[in-house]
Amino acid sequence: MEPESRRVPGADGVGIHLLEWSREGVPLLLLHGFGNEAHIWDDFAPLVAAYYRTLAMDHRGHGDSEWDSEGRYDHDAMVRDVESVTAALGIERLVLVGHSLGGRIATLFADRNAARMAGLVLVDIGPDLDPRGVTRIQLDVASDPQPSFASVEEFARALTLAYPAGRPDALLRMARHGVRRREDGRYALKMDPLLRGVGRAESPEAAEARGRAMSETLWKALARISCPTLVVRGAASDVLSPETADRMVEDTLRDGRLAVVAHAGHSVMTDNPDGFHEAVTSFVLADG
Secondary structure, rough: OOOOEEEEHHHHHOOOEEEOOOOOOOOEEEEEEEEEHHHHHHHHHHHOOOOOEEEEEOOOOEOOOOOOOOOOOHHHHHHHHHHHHHHHHHOOEEEEEEEEEHHHHHHHHHOOOHHHHHEEEOOOOOOOOOOHHHHHHHHHHHHHHOEEEEEEHHHHHHHHHHHOOOHHHHHHHHHHHHHHOOOOOOOOOOEEEEHHOOOOOOOOOHHHHHHHHHHHHHHHHHHHHOOOOOEEEEEOOOOOOOOHHHHHHHHHHEEEEEEOOOOOOOOOOOOOEEEEEHHHHHHHHHOO
C-alpha cells in the first residue's frame, strides 16, 4: 500500500509534508523522532489503515517539510504544527502515536487538547531520558554535524551504527527517504543543520537546565492525560529506562498500559517490527 503525499500549512507559515494511507475512520496520526521522517512508519501504517484514517507527518526541519527560516524548533512550535495540521485537515478527534521526539510532542499536544484525544501511544520516550542514550545521540551528532554521503547505500551503512538492530530493508528505506542529492552529486540529510546544532551555541549548564524544565513539564502533562495511553519500551532501550516506564504507567497516567518489546532498542519499529506491530495494533484496534 503506497501512501499519498500531501502538503499542508503548519504553524508560523511553515509547510508540513504528510503521508496519508487512508481517509476513512478515526484519524491516527504518526509522529516520528529526531532525525527521522514520516516513512519510518511505512511498515506499520498499512496494518491499521483499514481501521483508521492513517497519516504520518514530517516535523518542521525534517524530511520533506520546510525548514523554519527563524530556527523555531522548540517543542512548542512542533506542537503548534500538529494543531495547525489537524485543523487544516478538519481533524477533531484522533489517536496520536509518537516515537522519541514525536512522543514528547504527542504528550504535550494531548495535554493541551484533552477533549480531542481518542488514544495515545508513546514509543520509547518519557519525561526523563536515560543518560546513556542522551550521550550516544550527542556523540553521534557531534562527530559530524553536517554529514554527506557518496551514495544512499553509504548512508544506509552508516545507519547501522546508530541502529545496530535495525532490519536492513528498513535502514535502506530510511536512507532513501532521509537524504537529498546536492549539486555536487553527494547526498546530504533532509534535515535543517540548526537541528544538529550547526550555528547554534548553548552552554552545558543551559542545556541541563532546559532538560530539567522539560522533564518537569512532561511529568505534569502526563498526570493530566486521561485518554487510554500505551507506553511502548524496547527491552534493550538506552533512552527509556524501566524505572521511568513503570513510573509513567503505574504512578502517573490515569489509564496507562506498558508493552515491552523484546529484541529492540530505542527504535522499536525498525528493530523488531513484528513485536512493535503486535504491541501497538492490539492496543489501537482494541480501543478503536
